[in-house]
Amino acid sequence: MDLLRFITAGSVDDGKSTLIGRLLYDSKNILIDQLEALEKSTKNRTDGSVDLALLTDGLRAEREQGITIDVAYRYFTTPKRKFIIADAPGHVQYTRNMITGASNASLIIVLVDARQGVVEQTRRHSIIASLLKIPHVVVAINKMDLVEYSQDVFNNIVIDYAEVAKQLGLKNVTYIPISALNGDNIVDKSEIIDWYDGKPLLEFLEEVDTAHDIDLDNARFQVQFVIRPQTEELHDYRGYAGKIISGIYKKGDKVKVLPAGLETSISKLEVGGREAEEVFAPQAAVIQLADDIDISRGDAIVKTEDTPVVSNELEVLLCWLDDKPLQTGNKYYLQHNSRLVRAVVKSIEYKLDVNTLQQQPVEGGVKLNEVVKATIRTASPLVYDPYDQFVVNGSAILVDETSNSTVAAVLLQ
Amino acid sequence: MSKYHLDYLEQLEAESIHIFREVAAQFERPALLFSGGKDSITMVHLAKKAFAPGKIPFPLVHIDTGHNFPEALEFRDWLANEVNATLVVRKVEDTIKQKNLTEPKGKFPSRNWLQTYTLLDTIEEFKFDACIGGARRDEEKARAKERIFSVRDEFGQWNPKLQRPELWNIYNGRIHKGENVRVFPISNWTELDIWNYIRKENIDLPSIYFAHERQVIEHEGQLVAISEFVQPDASDVVLTKQVRYRTVGDMTCTAAVESAAANLDEVINEIIATRISERGETRIDDKVTEAAMEDRKKNGYF
CATH class of the missing domain: 3.40.50.620 (HUPs)
Structure with missing residues (x-):
């Protein structure tokens, strides 16, 4: 059994919470006491019937105001897969929440209201999906019951969205007509939507092929922590613990330590205290090297024949996530996996309109939820790959030195 | 694969x-x-x-x-x-x-x-x-x-x-x-x-996670063990039941589950079959407010 992380994106009344509630409920991942609590809180409201959307409303503050504050994570399991849903709210601060939820997702469900068709929000969600390179897109055309399950309505939305997908370069797009409220094409195939011959949503989620989402060709590793037991029997032991970001490492591989550039080879590999002949992404491993080199947290160990970019002048896309605006010349910490370096934003070239993808001039500071192209200089070099080629080694964050907040998502270019 | x-x-x-x-x-x-x-x-x-x-x-x-x-x-x-x-x-x-x-x-x-x-x-x-x-x-x-x-x-x-x-x-x-x-x-x-990881990795657990006999009282449908901290009232019926714990917290706020599951396989089968959540079944204090x-x-x- 494997794991699929996905995010649901929709605007306020697209029925996103109902869809998640329906997935959990119909796949029998809701338990009796949770249902009882649900019935109780529905009774506290005035409208009567059990509201599946309430299953996903978390905090009391939110229930009282009928809104969602932040990204919530939901879990459900079928015999085929374990699923982690990032449930991001669809209103103010949406971009910030969606980026948080989408950054770990391998699939996005874009909800479209069949009555509304492709709207501005749909485009915005899709642009974020394309910026973050989410590998799989499901366009769930919801509320089909309210358009009399019309195939024409469905087909027209597919034509409209295909245009958006083409413009954004989205690949692997799947369209499913659903009614979250009535459970059509969620877990079981809808009998009413008999003209649709694809899979219902859950079956699609169970079977979508994610094996190729992990890059096994280019080996990337960054040192998180140096293990030095310094006991009598392990006196000289020095192991570099970290996550295999991508690719495969084998015992004996010739490697280069970056940014210093020193070459050596792998003498021993371990996973969870057990020796291994090879290790691969996304394992948490320990690498030992043949030569005694000065290596510390944040250094990269890569194969000599395939090296990433090493630079302290970075072209980036910044998604600004903080209330305090960004000004040219501001200094931050930049964190790239475990590597933390000081950074200054040297220039801001343009702002990307997240509705139209057009480049616009930046006037004043960069505000919350804006996406800009910028140049950053770091105090010491970063070892990375362009995000478009290599998501896991091309992403970073900016941290405000004074507030310690995470203020930007950085996509290295 | x-x-x-x-x-x-x-x-x-x-x-x-x-x-x-x-x-x-x-x-x-x-x-x-x-x-x-x-x-x-x-x-x-x-x-x-x-x-x-x-x-x-x-x-x-x-x-x-x-x-x-x-x-x-x-x-x-x-x-x-x-x-x-x-x-x-x-x-x-x-x-x-x-x-x-x-x-x-x-x-x-x-x-x-x-x-x-x-x-x-x-x-x-x-x-x-x-x-x-x-x-x-x-x-x-x-x-x-x-x-x-x-x-x-x-x-x-x-x-x-x-x-x-x-x-x-x-x-x-x-x-x-x-x-x-x-x-x-x-x-x-x-x-x-x-639970599946505990089974896969063969992790040791305290014995109370597996079925054992215990003197309990019933409180709002939950079984609570009698101990120096929880004493029965005159109206309580003290029962001897075969139970296990699904969570282990304090003796005063953790309820037992009636069970004969003596090993990990049996415990996991029971948890898969159960229709009540972990906290709902075993925590006496969580029901107070949502x-x-x-x-x-x-x-x-x-």
Whole structure:
């Protein structure tokens, strides 16, 4: 059994919470006491019937105001897969929440209201999906019951969205007509939507092929922590613990330590205290090297024949996530996996309109939820790959030195 | 399936180990909050794997309410010794005396809420800057929204509206003096994931997780063990039942499950078949208000 992380994106009344509630409920991942609590809180409201959307409303503050504050994570399991849903709210601060939820997702469900068709929000969600390179897109055309399950309505939305997908370069797009409220094409195939011959949503989620989402060709590793037991029997032991970001490492591989550039080879590999002949992404491993080199947290160990970019002048896309605006010349910490370096934003070239993808001039500071192209200089070099080629080694964050907040998502270019 | 493929438990394990190593590297004085339950036992196992062949580079801290199952305490001491970890125990009893706190009353006098005082004092005593906890997001609605690195202010409070965005697998642990971070390495595990992992890794558990005979009383449909802390009223019928515990908390607030499951396979089968959630079935205190956990977290609870 494997794991699929996905995010649901929709605007306020697209029925996103109902869809998640329906997935959990119909796949029998809701338990009796949770249902009882649900019935109780529905009774506290005035409208009567059990509201599946309430299953996903978390905090009391939110229930009282009928809104969602932040990204919530939901879990459900079928015999085929374990699923982690990032449930991001669809209103103010949406971009910030969606980026948080989408950054770990391998699939996005874009909800479209069949009555509304492709709207501005749909485009915005899709642009974020394309910026973050989410590998799989499901366009769930919801509320089909309210358009009399019309195939024409469905087909027209597919034509409209295909245009958006083409413009954004989205690949692997799947369209499913659903009614979250009535459970059509969620877990079981809808009998009413008999003209649709694809899979219902859950079956699609169970079977979508994610094996190729992990890059096994280019080996990337960054040192998180140096293990030095310094006991009598392990006196000289020095192991570099970290996550295999991508690719495969084998015992004996010739490697280069970056940014210093020193070459050596792998003498021993371990996973969870057990020796291994090879290790691969996304394992948490320990690498030992043949030569005694000065290596510390944040250094990269890569194969000599395939090296990433090493630079302290970075072209980036910044998604600004903080209330305090960004000004040219501001200094931050930049964190790239475990590597933390000081950074200054040297220039801001343009702002990307997240509705139209057009480049616009930046006037004043960069505000919350804006996406800009910028140049950053770091105090010491970063070892990375362009995000478009290599998501896991091309992403970073900016941290405000004074507030310690995470203020930007950085996509290295 | 390619040989370069991790199943879901291996993926969860890799993620948790990554988090443990981030904590060890980013903080000067981290601690693992050890409750004695299966989740914290699983965390100790993961921490051991994260730093092997070295030892776990932070202490295990137990906030002892004084209402623990003796089996759990015995197991705690055995485990700390087994993995060669430093064990720090601080007692709620002492905090109650020092601070002249009011002991909870009633038939089930839970000190659950009072633990927060002892925890915050312990954090201050040792200047812990990161406390690793075993909370899972599937447990409860308030937990579903908490980050893996969750910053608490100097009063230990969680502010759900001011959480840092947590992007990709990059964890920002920078804090101001006096603040600390609660870290939840098993956020993405469910109850069943934990049990399946315990089986896969052959992790030892205290005996009370398996079927045994116990004298219990029935309280609102839940079975509560008779102990020095919970005494039957005249109206109670004392029953001898075969039970196991699905969670292990205090004797005053943890209910038993009637069961004949004597080994992991049988326990897991029962959990798969059950239609009641873990907290709903076993926690006597959580039913009080829907927002009970949210309130406790805001006040500095785990």
